[in-house]
Amino acid sequence: MAVGPSTLAAVLHPVKGVRIGxxxxxxxxxxxxxxxxxxxxxxxxxxxxxxxNAFCAAPVTVAKQHLAKTSPRYLLxxxxxxxxxxxxxxxxxxxxxxxxxxxxxGFSAEQVLPxxxxxxxxxxxxxxxxxxxxxxxxxxxxxxxxxxxxxxxTTDTRPKATxxxxxxxxQSITIxxxxxxxxxxxxxxxxxxxxVACDAQIDTSLLQEIVSEAAEASFNRITVDGDTSTNDACVxxxxxxxxxxxxxxxxxxxxxxAEINAVFLELAHAIxxxxxxxxKFVAVxxxxxxxxxxxxxxxxTVAESPLxxxxxxxxxxxxxxxxxxxxxxxVDQLNVDAIAVHLDDVLIAEKGGRAASxxxxxxxxxxxxxxxxxxxNLNRGDVTETVWTTDFSYDYVKINAxxxx
Amino acid sequence: MAVGPSTLAAVLHPVKGVRIGxxxxxxxxxxxxxxxxxxxxxxxxxxxxxxxNAFCAAPVTVAKQHLAKTSPRYLLxxxxxxxxxxxxxxxxxxxxxxxxxxxxxGFSAEQVLPxxxxxxxxxxxxxxxxxxxxxxxxxxxxxxxxxxxxxxxTTDTRPKATxxxxxxxxQSITIxxxxxxxxxxxxxxxxxxxxVACDAQIDTSLLQEIVSEAAEASFNRITVDGDTSTNDACVxxxxxxxxxxxxxxxxxxxxxxAEINAVFLELAHAIxxxxxxxxKFVAVxxxxxxxxxxxxxxxxTVAESPLxxxxxxxxxxxxxxxxxxxxxxxVDQLNVDAIAVHLDDVLIAEKGGRAASxxxxxxxxxxxxxxxxxxxNLNRGDVTETVWTTDFSYDYVKINAxxxx
Numbered sequence: 001m002a003v004g005p006s007t008l009a010a011v012l013h014p015v016k017g018v019r020i021g022x023x024x025x026x027x028x029x030x031x032x033x034x035x036x037x038x039x040x041x042x043x044x045x046x047x048x049x050x051x052x053n054a055f056c057a058a059p060v061t062v063a064k065q066h067l068a069k070t071s072p073r074y075l076l077x078x079x080x081x082x083x084x085x086x087x088x089x090x091x092x093x094x095x096x097x098x099x100x101x102x103x104x105x106g107f108s109a110e111q112v113l114p115x116x117x118x119x120x121x122x123x124x125x126x127x128x129x130x131x132x133x134x135x136x137x138x139x140x141x142x143x144x145x146x147x148x149x150x151x152x153x154t155t156d157t158r159p160k161a162t163x164x165x166x167x168x169x170x171q172s173i174t175i176x177x178x179x180x181x182x183x184x185x186x187x188x189x190x191x192x193x194x195x196v197a198c199d200a201q202i203d204t205s206l207l208q209e210i211v212s213e214a215a216e217a218s219f220n221r222i223t224v225d226g227d228t229s230t231n232d233a234c235v236x237x238x239x240x241x242x243x244x245x246x247x248x249x250x251x252x253x254x255x256x257x258a259e260i261n262a263v264f265l266e267l268a269h270a271i272x273x274x275x276x277x278x279x280k281f282v283a284v285x286x287x288x289x290x291x292x293x294x295x296x297x298x299x300x301t302v303a304e305s306p307l308x309x310x311x312x313x314x315x316x317x318x319x320x321x322x323x324x325x326x327x328x329x330x331v332d333q334l335n336v337d338a339i340a341v342h343l344d345d346v347l348i349a350e351k352g353g354r355a356a357s358x359x360x361x362x363x364x365x366x367x368x369x370x371x372x373x374x375x376x377n378l379n380r381g382d383v384t385e386t387v388w389t390t391d392f393s394y395d396y397v398k399i400n401a402x403x404x405x
Numbered sequence: 406m407a408v409g410p411s412t413l414a415a416v417l418h419p420v421k422g423v424r425i426g427x428x429x430x431x432x433x434x435x436x437x438x439x440x441x442x443x444x445x446x447x448x449x450x451x452x453x454x455x456x457x458n459a460f461c462a463a464p465v466t467v468a469k470q471h472l473a474k475t476s477p478r479y480l481l482x483x484x485x486x487x488x489x490x491x492x493x494x495x496x497x498x499x500x501x502x503x504x505x506x507x508x509x510x511g512f513s514a515e516q517v518l519p520x521x522x523x524x525x526x527x528x529x530x531x532x533x534x535x536x537x538x539x540x541x542x543x544x545x546x547x548x549x550x551x552x553x554x555x556x557x558x559t560t561d562t563r564p565k566a567t568x569x570x571x572x573x574x575x576q577s578i579t580i581x582x583x584x585x586x587x588x589x590x591x592x593x594x595x596x597x598x599x600x601v602a603c604d605a606q607i608d609t610s611l612l613q614e615i616v617s618e619a620a621e622a623s624f625n626r627i628t629v630d631g632d633t634s635t636n637d638a639c640v641x642x643x644x645x646x647x648x649x650x651x652x653x654x655x656x657x658x659x660x661x662x663a664e665i666n667a668v669f670l671e672l673a674h675a676i677x678x679x680x681x682x683x684x685k686f687v688a689v690x691x692x693x694x695x696x697x698x699x700x701x702x703x704x705x706t707v708a709e710s711p712l713x714x715x716x717x718x719x720x721x722x723x724x725x726x727x728x729x730x731x732x733x734x735x736v737d738q739l740n741v742d743a744i745a746v747h748l749d750d751v752l753i754a755e756k757g758g759r760a761a762s763x764x765x766x767x768x769x770x771x772x773x774x775x776x777x778x779x780x781x782n783l784n785r786g787d788v789t790e791t792v793w794t795t796d797f798s799y800d801y802v803k804i805n806a807x808x809x810x
Binding site (some may be wrong): 039052053054055056082084085086087088089090119120121161183184186225226227228229230283304305306307310311313314316318319320321322323324326328329331334336350351352353354392393394396398400401402 | 459461462490495525584588630631633635636707710711712715718725732734741742756759799801802806810
């Protein structure tokens, strides 16, 4: 179950300098492709954003340490096991995987960034992963983006990838990226896993600025169940192979940032559309707020309210639940009479109650759609923020009551 | 569906000076008893706590105004319609009901406190309620507590009431109370509706202290779905008919406070046990915190995590989800290696991962129970707080996708 047609881009342009190999380690199911290795050109720079969950997984800790010390040449990703909540053994296991890949490729273990996703709290099957590495290396190709998007899935029902090209003053930059995630989705720096590469040449500090800005406006604006993962990581690679140099404060940087923001937002939306049990794709837009914090507080309170989410599942324009959620969001001195709430273009509530012009038929017509925008105008400031979410269905309960081993 | 046997007390002692009448106004269903009127003796004092939801319902606003001005003689409660999100018309409707009851009884409208619970956003059927008032007045009796508990139910599957008596230096105080609520439960000052009466003589300011303390430790420590209602109200009555005078800073006050706290906690627990779709009654106890705020932040994050709640529904000791929720609770400088997590007496996690002594069999045995305590020791301070919650089941989705009209 997912909302709308697949958003997988028809063409995933290869990014020169980025080769990908996929292998089957049999972590959870025999034969399932569950290990993905990225190989980066020597000219590549890498930047990333990671979960702020205090119980961050071992590979997240290791990846951050390695990224701070070296220019990474490999990303090693497995699905089926998150290597989270695994204590010191988990740290040793993440390192062992890096060491094994380094030995096979002739680089240092610190030039490998490890990533894991899957069940929390079980020991990483290091031997299985290490045994699969030669198969992954033998598979290296610049054309493997879609296979990689499939290879990192957990409860996702479909792969998530997008791609675009920029032409600028006779030069060209290619951007391609993938993501995964369906549950435990309320990224706090990044999504479960996202990998985006471009072939421009960008120094690491600028690349970090670009990835932080793009993640803030995309992965940090989505929620499926309000649960921030222990393994969130999002990586942006600039392979440098196009010969196009991007510098800070340049016109090209602004253009590239806009395109990378768009890629990130597409990948973030793809995660929400594939949210566990999702039947609706819902934007919650809060305008007229005094601050970003205030707008997000209201937007997330509405987006995560179980009562609003079950009403969305039922296609019930139960605006009273939306008002109740706004009212408990903790906004100081909120003047409820000033607030207006729309479902798409239908004004449903104003002056503290149902709008005079509102009819159930008009509200019900919007709620029947698969894609809905709930617009809330607080009419007290000029800040607008939007978050994206899903409804709450029987299948969410089913998936999460049954998913583990 | 509700957890455990009914907790309705076998005997609900009448409170002298408090008479109750029940009537059928046919607000949602013909014949359903849906109007409850309390009549209080002239000697009675009344104090209350009310929702902090900014979209508080019209009757809450009116009740607070009346309580500030007079000594109330009547409480008028209806179920089936919350008179919330109804704007100025809702205020006028709440007042009209008070005026009608005042005319029938010869008191002023300000001596009536109105309360409503039920669907949000629909106009209160004032005429139906007013037409039912004579029937309620004719029904006045001190023995109607159980009928009142039934008369204020909405999606509740069973009435909630408790009663106890204190003997002190040859004198006796009776305390009896009722509550209702099953969904939209995360009280922020009080539950959906709670009414507790005793027959001691207590001045209003002391009574307000007593009700605030009791509500803080009971109704303000429960959550079913994290949604704070627009209509929360909890009222404590001291009818004064026993002749026992309670004064501030007295030994009797301490004794009475403890008993009233216990009554409130029983009523609050009864709401959680009857939480929408609930199959488990779960205490989340956080010890070793640096502050009450910190302890509650962790406790509520765990108690409201959809992933923890679906694991509880599945009886799955998925301690990884508990750790992930603790990790995203936003506690500064949390040392995850210091944290210990128990399910009842079973140590499941320590040092950032699964406890060495833990076995799935031991965890599964606890999770199969209907009543479970999740104990989290942060080991960084000496504050302990407990909140109570339920699991998240198919039936929660069903009830809230289907409930409205």
